[in-house]
Amino acid sequence: MRINKRLIAATAVFAVAGFVASLASAATTNITIVGAGKGAGAFRMAAGLAEAVNKTSKTVNVTNRESKGFVANTRLVASGRSEIGMTNGIFVDFIQRKQKPFHKGKAMMTIRGIGPVSTSWFQVTTFHKSGIKSYHDLAGKRVNMGPRGSSTLFMMKFITDNLGITDKIRKDYMGWAQAATNMIDGKLDAFGIPNPVPSPSILRASRSGPLRILSIPDKVRDKFVALSSGYYKDNKDASPYQGMKGKKFKTVAYTIFAVANEKVPNDVIHEVTRRVYDKANRDFLINVFKGWKIGLDFAAKSDEFIKQMGNFNMKLHPGAARYWKAKGYNVN
Numbered sequence: 001m002r003i004n005k006r007l008i009a010a011t012a013v014f015a016v017a018g019f020v021a022s023l024a025s026a027a028t029t030n031i032t033i034v035g036a037g038k039g040a041g042a043f044r045m046a047a048g049l050a051e052a053v054n055k056t057s058k059t060v061n062v063t064n065r066e067s068k069g070f071v072a073n074t075r076l077v078a079s080g081r082s083e084i085g086m087t088n089g090i091f092v093d094f095i096q097r098k099q100k101p102f103h104k105g106k107a108m109m110t111i112r113g114i115g116p117v118s119t120s121w122f123q124v125t126t127f128h129k130s131g132i133k134s135y136h137d138l139a140g141k142r143v144n145m146g147p148r149g150s151s152t153l154f155m156m157k158f159i160t161d162n163l164g165i166t167d168k169i170r171k172d173y174m175g176w177a178q179a180a181t182n183m184i185d186g187k188l189d190a191f192g193i194p195n196p197v198p199s200p201s202i203l204r205a206s207r208s209g210p211l212r213i214l215s216i217p218d219k220v221r222d223k224f225v226a227l228s229s230g231y232y233k234d235n236k237d238a239s240p241y242q243g244m245k246g247k248k249f250k251t252v253a254y255t256i257f258a259v260a261n262e263k264v265p266n267d268v269i270h271e272v273t274r275r276v277y278d279k280a281n282r283d284f285l286i287n288v289f290k291g292w293k294i295g296l297d298f299a300a301k302s303d304e305f306i307k308q309m310g311n312f313n314m315k316l317h318p319g320a321a322r323y324w325k326a327k328g329y330n331v332n
Contacts, residue, residue, distance in 0.1 A: 029060050029268050031083035034067035034076050037147065039177030039201035040193060041291050042070070042086050042256065045117055048288030049258065052281040053272055060271045068175075069150025071101050078108040080261045084272065086117055088151070088254045089312035090230035096313060101154055112317035114258040114273055115324075116298045116305040118291035121236045121253045122155050124192035124214045125202045127183070128243055132190060135159060135214055139168035144179040144191035152176075155252075156192050158227075162220045176201040184208045194254070196291030198240035210243025215250035224252045229311060255308060256295065260317045269319030277323070303329035 035046025043066065050062035065082065067073055073085040074095050092111050095102040102108075126132040132141065138160070146152025153173065160166040172179070172188065179191035180201040193199050205211060216224075224231040231252045238244035258276070260269050275281060277299055285292040298305055306316065306329060316324065321331040 027059060029265070030063065031060065031264065031268065031272075032063050032065050034065050034073045034082045034085040036069050036073075036086075036150070037066050037175040037177070039175060039180060039204075040069070041118070041120075041195040041199055041289060044200065044289040045256075045291055046086055048285045048292060049117075049272075049276055051288065052285055053275045055284075056275050056278075056281065057271055060268055060275075062272070067149075068147040069152060071151060071154055072149035074102070074111070075105070075149075077259055077261050078110050080110070080263060082261075083264045083268075084114065084258060084260045086256055087111075087259055088120070088230055088256055089309060089314055090228045090254060091151070092257075092259065092314045093228065093230070093312040110262045111259050111314065112262050112269075112320070113306075113309040113314045114260055114269060114317060114320045115277055116295040116308075117256040117258050118196050118294045119253055120151075120194040120256055121197055121234060122192065122194045122216065122251045123197070123199060123202060123238075123249070124156070124190055125183075125205060125211050125241075126190040126214070127205075127208075128210045128212055130189050130212075132214070133212065135163055135217065135220075136165065138190060139165045140170070141189035142170040142172065142187070144172045144174050144182070144188055145169075146173065146192060147175050148173055152193050155194060155224075158224070159216060159220050162223055163217070177204075180205045190214075196289075196294065197236055197238065202241060206240075206242040206244075211241050213238045213241065213244055213247075213249040216252060218250070221250065221252050230254050255298075255305070257305075257309065257314075259314070260320070262317065264317070264319075266317070266319035266322065269317045270322050271319075273320045273323040303331075306331060 036042035047064045050064040053062045070087045074087045074091040076082040077085040098107045145156045182188035235248045325331045
């Protein structure tokens with residue numbers, strides 16, 4: 001029997017290559033991030049985070065998975081069904097204390113902080129032609145309350161409940177991109193979203209006609225602040241939207257944080273943190289979504305965001321703490 005030496009050599013090469021590839025694959029940790037659904041700023045910001053890590057890291061690969069929003073994200077990360085996600089300190093606090101909208105589950109103390117991402121201002125939009133000028137005018141109208149499991153739904157219902165108009169609204173529970181489409185098509189009168197300004201879904205709607213962003217009544221803004229110190233009152237410029245140039249609206253806002261489940265390995269979260277907050281990736285992240293600039297500048301200036309996390313009893317993940325400590329920040 002003749003032995004084909006070339007065949008043996010080729011087989012050996014392929015075997016070695018396969019072994020090396022398997023080692024490389026084994027060295028890469030695959031994790032998931034949840035931000036929101038399409039049409040929301042958090043979806044784009046999560047996509048930016050994932051790509052910033054994936055294009056520069058040899059040890060961690062991040063997949064951006066659509067979600068229903070921050071209420072859902074808080075549950076997903078707390079339970080370990082997603083390794084990392086975006087939410088606010090308010091919901092981290094609420095799930096730890098079994099407060100609405102987490103009052104039906106068990107208290108969970110498993111979420112750890114990574115770093116700041118952006119700021120969300122609550123926005124409800126409608127076309128000028130609708131004649132809607134205030135939240136009270138939503139009574140009798142078809143309004144998208146936001147997907148179930150979203151911060152949008154939680155905040156919309158909080159407002160309409162306090163104004164006594166929830167039962168008077170014709171309610172829908174669509175995603176933000178779909179809501180924008182339906183309003184453009186005349187099938188919806190208004191929709192809301194807590195987002196950086198401009199919000200992708202609202203900006204899209206504004207290309208079809210002049211918009212109005214509704215102002216939250218002061219008495220309701222006060223109730224938000226009383227509900228949690230994570231909310232604060234603000235008068236936000238809405239100039240990026242057609243019909244709102246030079247105009248501001250009264251609203252409430254909160255800081256968006258990247259968070260992780262406590263069981264994600266320290267080295268993995270350290271790698272994510274250093275790739276995201278490295279100056280080399282700053283321009284890339286801002287190009288993906290401008291809202292990132294708020295969080296990156298916040299993190300670059302001081303350790304104030306760590307103190308803010310502490311207000312919600314949110315501890316830094318040890319992997320993130322290692323990164324921030326190396327920058328000279330107080331992580332205790």
